[in-house]
Amino acid sequence: MFPPLPNPDVSAQKPPLFGEQDLVRRSASRVPAPARQLTPVAKLIDVSKCIGCKACQAACLEWNDLREKVGVNRGVLDNPDDLTPDSLTVMRFTEWINPSTDTLEWLIRKDGCMHCAEPGCLEACPAPGAIVQYSNGIVDFIHENCIGCGYCIKGCPFNIPRISRVDNTAYKCTLCSDRIAVGQGPACQKACPTQAIVFGTKDEMKAWADLRIKDLKSRGFDKAGLYDPPGVSGTHVMYVLHHADQPHIYAGLPDNPRISPLVRAWKGAGKYAGLGLIALSVVAGVIHHLVQGPNRVTRHDEEEAERLAGDKP
């Protein structure tokens, strides 16, 4: 068992462990390099240990004070059937027939924000300060700066953010940044009865994952492995998968997630090229006017027009 985090010391109010001074990225703006580097944190979700109880979903709603609407059953256990602005995490159930053994495997993956080291949402966001990244790896949405454009949805390689129809801002898992700031683990982790979700420093989580993977391999899952995709420079929510060679079987977990080249083109060099072309067209007009001078109608033109008009009764 991974040693659980102790309960908080409630005897005295302490300042948060991190804050605005620890930002390494801020959407559509720059931040000064932080004075210190926080220890990167991570949440490890061991898919092989998950029993699908949805305690994590309940804990998430509870801690974040969110209430999901009564939905519709679509014949599967997923409830709700997708992430919503209120359900920041959702268990995705997949019935998968393993072709090598011809047995049914029930794959359960807790979906939610992966807290990418290279966040596509942040890259795409046009609103200064609406998405921030702390040096401990947490990617957070700052709702007062969010304008609800939905660009984060286009930027995210995992299809995570959802726009609320109530306040028109984007929502996703915060990794319980407010809990971590006071030395606690995320609510989902706290509620998990099987330690399928554990939380600690990223190094601890990788080491813990190694033990789990060794265990799984000894049980015949020789393709077991850690999902910490390099395409987004790693994530601060990682999975232990028993079939790490094919992440897509887990309800479409991307095999090789990365920020789409379309998003890169749209938010990168394309912007400067576009603004440059617009500026160039204005400059061309100014130069043309300086060289040519105004194109004025002459007295001769008016006289010709008068003659023409006068010809006709």
Place this chain on the structure above:
Amino acid sequence: MTDRTHDDIPEAHVRVPRYSGSARVNHWIVAISFILLGLSGLALFHPSLFGLTVLFGGGQNARWLHPWLGIVLVVAFFGLFVRFVSQNLPERTDITWLARLRYALSAGGEDYLPEVGKYNAGQKFVFWSQTLLILVLLGSGLCLWQQGQDYLERTLGIHVSIETMRWAAVIHATAAVLTIIVFVIHVYSAIWVRGTIDAMTSGTVTGGWGWRHHRRWLRRKVREGDVDVEHSKGASGS
């Protein structure tokens, strides 16, 4: 600095109606919505321009206004399209005009150009490129309209995938840059060719303007008797 003598702005005794009142109102609705779309769009186009959102009362307002302004523009532009399309059909002389573009771009070069009707090939280029670009902006814009997605899916059954949205974002931004450049060309031409803006403010141009820039159109207007000739100073303005 040139002195604005009578030689600069010759007296005009002939005025030719160019745009009706409703066409002008229509044009200015398109113009104003275009400018507001440009400002709100550029605000989201690059972080350095995000400050433009203050003109709309903040980012949230700019974000929701932009698509609705787009709808206003599309409807109003459709009006302009219907009004002007018949005068913007390509003709043989357009090729000659374009081949002699360097004369068209120099003051006094008109003598080397074929006589043009209501619109020259450059104006037709503006008309057709804006028509095309607005259609592209409409299609890609609908895909990007986050708050409109539910509506699209519920009423039209159109589900826009995230990959489609990404394409739409690239296409929308590209078309927006192009449409702004065409807008710059349009505005600059109206400024450079003196006397043009009158057509969209008072609705008329001088006979000399018609003679110099749209001689075939002027001949037609004269034939139709659709010109105002001021015979004597005393009789005018009544």
